[in-house]
Amino acid sequence: MECVDVIILGTGLTESITAAALSKAGFKVAHIDVNPYYGSNEASLSVDELVQWATERSSGDHDDAYLQAQAATFPYISTSASTLPQSRQYAISLAPSIIPSIGPLISSLISSGVARYGGYRLLERVGIYESGKVRDVPGSKEDVFKNKDISLVDKRRLMRFLVFAASEFEDSKELAGKGDVPFVEFLRATFSLKDNLASVIAYALAFCVVASEPTLPALRRIRSYLRAGGRYGSSPFLVGHYGGAGEIAQGFCRVAAVAGGIYILGKRVMAVQTVPPNTSVDAQPTSGEPVTSFKYTVELEDLPEKLSCNVIISSADLLPPELRPSAPTHVEPPELPVVDLTGMLRCIAIIDSPMYFAVSSQTPQGSRSEEDGSTSLPDDNSHGKIDTAVIVFPPASLPGGSTSSSVQAMITGESSMSTPSGKWIIYISMLCCVGTTGTPETMLNPYLEAILGLTVSAPTDPPLKPLFTTYYSQVLPAADTLHDGLDPSVLVSPSPQPFLSEISDSTADKAEALFWKAISALKSFHYPQVDGIEAIWPSDTVQEGEDQDE
Amino acid sequence: MAESASGSADKSVQVKLVLLGEAAVGKSSVVLRFVSNEFQANKEPTIGAAFLTQKCRLEDRVLRYEIWDTAGQERFHSLAPMYYRNAQAAVVVYDVTKASSLEKAKSWVKELQRQANPNIVIALAGNKVDLVLPSPSTSGTGSSSESEDEADDATATPGETPGADGQPESLRQVPREEAQAYASEAGLLFFETSAKTGEGVVEIFTEIAKKIPIEHILASTRGGAGRPGAAGARPGARQEGVNLEENPAKSKDACNC
Ligand SMILES: Cc1cc2nc3c(=O)[nH]c(=O)nc-3n(C[C@H](O)[C@H](O)[C@H](O)COP(=O)(O)OP(=O)(O)OC[C@H]3O[C@@H](n4cnc5c(N)ncnc54)[C@H](O)[C@@H]3O)c2cc1C
Ligand SMILES: Nc1nc2c(ncn2[C@@H]2O[C@H](COP(=O)(O)OP(=O)(O)OP(=O)(O)O)[C@@H](O)[C@H]2O)c(=O)[nH]1
Ligand SMILES: [Mg+2]
Numbered sequence: 012m013e014c015v016d017v018i019i020l021g022t023g024l025t026e027s028i029t030a031a032a033l034s035k036a037g038f039k040v041a042h043i044d045v046n047p048y049y050g051s052n053e054a055s056l057s058v059d060e061l062v063q064w065a066t067e068r069s070s071g072d073h074d075d076a077y078l079q080a081q082a083a084t085f086p087y088i089s090t091s092a093s094t095l096p097q098s099r100q101y102a103i104s105l106a107p108s109i110i111p112s113i114g115p116l117i118s119s120l121i122s123s124g125v126a127r128y129g130g131y132r133l134l135e136r137v138g139i140y141e142s143g144k145v146r147d148v149p150g151s152k153e154d155v156f157k158n159k160d161i162s163l164v165d166k167r168r169l170m171r172f173l174v175f176a177a178s179e180f181e182d183s184k185e186l187a188g189k190g191d192v193p194f195v196e197f198l199r200a201t202f203s204l205k206d207n208l209a210s211v212i213a214y215a216l217a218f219c220v221v222a223s224e225p226t227l228p229a230l231r232r233i234r235s236y237l238r239a240g241g242r243y244g245s246s247p248f249l250v251g252h253y254g255g256a257g258e259i260a261q262g263f264c265r266v267a268a269v270a271g272g273i274y275i276l277g278k279r280v281m282a283v284q285t286v287p288p289n290t291s292v293d294a295q296p297t298s299g300e301p302v303t304s305f306k307y308t309v310e311l312e313d314l315p316e317k318l319s320c321n322v323i324i325s326s327a328d329l330l331p332p333e334l335r336p337s338a339p340t341h342v343e344p345p346e347l348p349v350v351d352l353t354g355m356l357r358c359i360a361i362i363d364s365p366m367y368f369a370v371s372s373q374t375p376q377g378s379r380s381e382e383d384g385s386t387s388l389p390d391d392n393s394h395g396k397i398d399t400a401v402i403v404f405p406p407a408s409l410p411g412g413s414t415s416s417s418v419q420a421m422i423t424g425e426s427s428m429s430t431p432s433g434k435w436i437i438y439i440s441m442l443c444c445v446g447t448t449g450t451p452e453t454m455l456n457p458y459l460e461a462i463l464g465l466t467v468s469a470p471t472d473p474p475l476k477p478l479f480t481t482y483y484s485q486v487l488p489a490a491d492t493l494h495d496g497l498d499p500s501v502l503v504s505p506s507p508q509p510f511l512s513e514i515s516d517s518t519a520d521k522a523e524a525l526f527w528k529a530i531s532a533l534k535s536f537h538y539p540q541v542d543g544i545e546a547i548w549p550s551d552t553v554q555e556g557e558d559q560d561e
Numbered sequence: 562m563a564e565s566a567s568g569s570a571d572k573s574v575q576v577k578l579v580l581l582g583e584a585a586v587g588k589s590s591v592v593l594r595f596v597s598n599e600f601q602a603n604k605e606p607t608i609g610a611a612f613l614t615q616k617c618r619l620e621d622r623v624l625r626y627e628i629w630d631t632a633g634q635e636r637f638h639s640l641a642p643m644y645y646r647n648a649q650a651a652v653v654v655y656d657v658t659k660a661s662s663l664e665k666a667k668s669w670v671k672e673l674q675r676q677a678n679p680n681i682v683i684a685l686a687g688n689k690v691d692l693v694l695p696s697p698s699t700s701g702t703g704s705s706s707e708s709e710d711e712a713d714d715a716t717a718t719p720g721e722t723p724g725a726d727g728q729p730e731s732l733r734q735v736p737r738e739e740a741q742a743y744a745s746e747a748g749l750l751f752f753e754t755s756a757k758t759g760e761g762v763v764e765i766f767t768e769i770a771k772k773i774p775i776e777h778i779l780a781s782t783r784g785g786a787g788r789p790g791a792a793g794a795r796p797g798a799r800q801e802g803v804n805l806e807e808n809p810a811k812s813k814d815a816c817n818c
Contacts, residue, residue: 049641099676117805126805127612128643133803243803252802253646261641268632274639314637426801428646 014319015039015273016302016538017529018309020280021326023051024106024514025504027260027267028522029324031123032547033529034267037540041318042267043311044329045077047277049261051326052084053106053507053514055254055429058098058479061359064105065090065481077279080328087451088483095361095479100431102254103359106507107421107438108514109134109401110249111235112242115519115548116259117249123547125262130252132427133244136400138368139215140408141207145368145465148215148403150247151240165208172202172212176233190227194219197226214405214417218512220442221416222406232512248512250399252428256507256514279312283323283331302536306500321536322529324502327488336496354486355509356451358439360459360477364466365396366422366435398424398435401511404458411457416442418458419511434478437462440509443484451482485509500532523548573616573623574775577647578766580630581669582654583662587688590756591654592628595766600757619770626650626766645677649778650684650769657687657753660734663743670747682772684750684765687740691755693733 016038019030026042027049034040048054056064069088073079095101110116110131120126138145149155152173155166180186185201192200194217198209213219216236217229239247251259268274286306305319323334404418412418424435439458463475488506497503504525507518526546534541580588593599596615617624629648634640653669655662666685673683737753744751750768754761 049643121805131803131805132801243805243807249803249805253643258643261643264641265632265634265643268634271633273636274634275637276639278637 012308012317012319013041013273014303014305015041016320016533017041017322017324018043018307018318018320019324020044020329020331021051021504022046022049022260022264022276023326023504024053024256024260024263024507024518025522025525026051026324026326027263028119028519028547029504029525029529030267030272031125031263031270032522032526034270034272035123035547036526036530036544038533038538040267040272041275041320042264042272043275043278043280045277045279048257049264049276050105050257051260053104053256053260055102055104055257058095058101058103058361061103061481062090062093065483075279076332077328084328084486084488085483086486088481089452091480092478097431101361101434101436102252102258102429103436104254104257104429104438106256106509106514107423107440107511108251108255109421109512110251110255110515111512112239112247112249114235114239114516115523116515119519119523119547120259120262123263123266125259125266128262128265129258130428131249132252132399133246134248134250134399134401135246136368136397137215137246137248138400138402139211140402140404140461141210142408145402147368148211150216151237151245154245165205168202168204169208169212172198172204173237175202176230177237178234180230180234181227186226186230191225193223194226194229195222210405210408215403218403218419218510219417220419220510221444235516236512248401250423250427254429255427256518259515275311275314278314280309280329280331281312282310283333284308284310285333286319302538306536322500322502322532324504324525324529326504327506330501330503334497334501354443354484356441356443356454356484357482358437358451358455358459359479359481360437360439360463361430361479362435362437362463362466362475362477363433364475365398366400366462366465367396368400368402368465397422398426402462404461409457409461413441413454415444418455420458420462421511422462437477440511451484455482499535502528502532519548573625574778575625575627576649576770576773576778577627577629578650578652578769579644579648580628580652580654581635581666581673583656583659583665584636586654586656586659586662587756588652588654589630591652591686591688591754591762591765592630594756594759594762596628598759600759602757615766617766617770619767622775624770624773624775642676645673648677648681649773650682651677652684652686652765652769653749654686654688654754655735655740656689657735657737657740658689658692658732663687663735663740667743667747670749680774680777682750682769683748684752684769685740685744685747686761686765687735687737687751687753688756690753690760691757 017033017040019026019033019040019042022042022044030040030042044051046054048056048060065088067078068081068085073082137148137150139148146160149158152170155161155169155173158166161169175183175185189197189201195209195213198204198212199206204212212233213222213224213229217224217233219229236247243249264272264274284307286304286308302321306321307319307323309318309320309323311318325331325334400422402420402422404412404420406417407414409418418439418441420440421438422435423429423438425432430436437459439455439462441454441458443454459477459480460474463477466475467473487509502525505521507514507521523546530541530544580592582588590600592613593601596613612627612629615626615628617626629644631640631644634644651673653666653673655666670683670685673681741751750765750772752761752765752768754765756762
């Protein structure tokens with residue numbers, strides 16, 4: 012029997028960061044996933060894997076509890092083709108994301124050493140769709156200053172707002188009593204910003220998804236993005252290579268393995284036995300001694316050897332039924348909003364034609380050249396060709412589109428290692444409110460068409476057809492109801508937020524909280540390591556000396 | 562470390578090299594021999610080594626190997642795709658005294674050919690050859706190389722191999738010819754090595770260095786952050802990579818905040 016301190020089920024980003032943190036803090040971790048790939052709901056998949064992912068979840072009745080839960084999370088999935096050539100050269104993300112250059116995720120990537128395992132590039136552009144055109148969004152005061160398309164009056168107002176947004180505004184008179192006011196209204200009322208400027212700020216700088224979003228969190232996001240700009244180059248955002256989140260999860264898993272973690276993928280948990288407290292084989296632990304008795308025994312599919320542990324951390328959809336609170340409903344799969352598409356609607360499309368959007372007129376490129384050579388934009392960018400970009404469609408910006416939600420699209424190409432040469436992946440996501448009906452296709456197609464329109468230069472050119480599409484919906488996790496009634500040694504990891512610019516940092520924060528919860532759970536088993544924990548997050552002083560160089 | 566001998570560090574080309582092979586065939590020992598010219602008789606199963614780097618000089622160029630050890634993730638066949646991504650070289654190790662380890666090595670080679678960069682240079686290493694050779698008094702083998710580690714000689718390790726003295730050839734389960742034949746058929750470099758005596762170890766890395774398309778790597782990482790894992794060997798990926806650990810000294814506070 013293999014004995015570990017913590018068993019973690021699921022290799023999503025949250026679980027993976029937690030695994031790395033626990034393993035580095037000196038606990039023995041066994042990290043298990045039923046899927047044969049890393050990353051769970053944030054995985055980076057090849058085309059073949061994505062098709063299989065879709066097929067498994069959309070094909071009728073599931074006797075497997077995990078697939079049932081997955082089918083409830085992804086109630087609608089359709090794919091257009093069974094595969095593409097060079098399938099393996101694609102890294103398609105189930106959780107497309109852009110990473111603020113300053114924030115909890117980047118800090119933990121650096122302090123844990125995961126930064127060395129993966130690659131990143133700057134997000135090239137953010138564009139906003141307005142009356143049939145996509146325009147560059149200036150990401151900094153500098154950009155606004157250089158932008159020739161903005162009138163002087165607007166520039167002044169915009170500058171005033173950006174100065175405010177970058178400040179410690181929490182106690183300012185501008186914000187007093189207005190923290191909960193919808194952000195767009197706040198921009199209009201307090202900074203006299205015109206509708207289209209307010210819209211750019213709310214949807215393309217703060218990445219709000221609905222008009223009702225309150226002011227304070229939106230302002231905080233803008234502040235952190237403004238501060239992130241300039242760290243690695245002009246854009247505040249990074250895009251992770253090979254699909255981002257899924258690859259980053261693998262990096263954290265590798266760090267966990269390097270520190271002694273055991274990795275078992277593609278295996279189901281068959282049974283979990285709880286060992287009654289007093290029948291433990293070994294004597295009660297005395298403080299300071301290594302722990303030798305274990306609370307749980309876990310049996311895995313096809314593995315003769317069982318695993319023992321004291322603390323179990325699981326993603327909601329992998330939580331073994333034995334560990335769920337013994338409410339009578341516990342075997343029921345969560346209720347499905349079948350018609351009602353509350354949640355995220357998503358589209359993934361693969362195309363083979365480059366996309367353009369106009370570069371806003373700026374003072375000559377020269378001002379950029381003092382920047383580090385590695386961040387300078389490629390030549391063809393000056394003609395507006397994009398390889399890695401985000402395009403925001405504010406509510407009601409597109410005929411036939413949503414009037415209440417802002418739709419975010421992300422494009423990634425070869426330079427983020429996510430496609431073969433000459434191919435691009437388009438991700439589109441829309442938050443859907445209660446009561447929306449229709450299919451992801453009908454809801455998202457206008458957006459896809461608008462984006463495909465960016466690939467043709469002459470209006471007479473025939474519209475581009477994607478090589479491959481997947482449409483699906485993803486139900487957003489209800490606030491952590493699952494925690495009620497669980498044993499304190501069983502922790503359910505919170506699902507990541509699904510929003511482009513927030514996934515990474517909010518997940519890093521959640522993982523940190525989960526890590527500390529696990530530490531306090533471990534405390535009750537008298538682990539000597541719990542004193543003087545070194546977490547991968549705090550103080551920038553955390554360093555490790557594995558790399559022999561430099 | 563022998564780094565200091567290397568003169569112009571800037572001209573070095575980084576090469577990501579991954580290690581594969583059954584547990585306990587000596588993967589980590591081979592690397593330890595290459596990187597530090599050491600050997601530990603009872604090496605623990607690998608934990609705690611993320612990757613090691615070692616320079617290797619080749620005529621006018623310097624290669625800097627970034628060597629990735631499996632960290633045990635292969636134990637339950639759970640090696641992450643990240644491990645292979647952009648690896649320009651792989652050393653697949655088996656143990657000459659264990660036939661099954663060659664079978665395992667063959668399956669790793671297949672996996673690499675399926676998953677990894679198509680131009681990857683793969684070397685097959687039959688390790689622990691000291692156990693089957695009539696005790697090699699050739700302590701010089703390891704130091705005939707161009708590596709920077711040649712300074713201190715290889716034989717600090719006392720021969721504490723129990724039972725290996727008697728009739729060594731009988732321990733051999735994989736004939737050299739068999740492995741050699743497989744390697745040529747599969748297009749692999751082939752060596753028999755001993756992490757213990759150092760035999761053949763440096764040769765693996767220098768022969769790989771000769772076979773690696775350095776110009777190609779240089780072209781794709783020129784000027785950039787230069788990490789093979791980051792900037793990548795894909796031709797189209799220009800030097801747009803960002804090194805997260807780069808000191809972000811020039812954040813333009815004055816104008817952003
Ligand atoms: C972050 C941010 C980024 C923006 N980026 C752009 C951008 O890249 N391109 C852009 O056109 N607008 C941009 N705007 C909007 C811009 O600042 C003006 O608000 C907008 O162009 C004026 O639109 P309007 O319909 O209110 O004015 P109207 O008075 O209706 O404008 C009439 C016409 O004049 C043009 N126009 C207005 N101001 C200018 C100007 N200063 N220079 C040249 N033409 C002008 C308009 O494009 C329009 O065609 C941005 C705003 C923000 C907040
Ligand atoms: N005699 C002899 N023993 C060796 C040689 N190489 C490795 N060993 C021994 O074999 C054992 C396993 O070596 P490791 O380097 O840990 O093997 P590994 O392949 O890295 O093992 P894992 O990390 O567990 O996969 C250790 O006890 C080494 O001392 C060799 O060339 N000759
Ligand atoms: Mg090892």
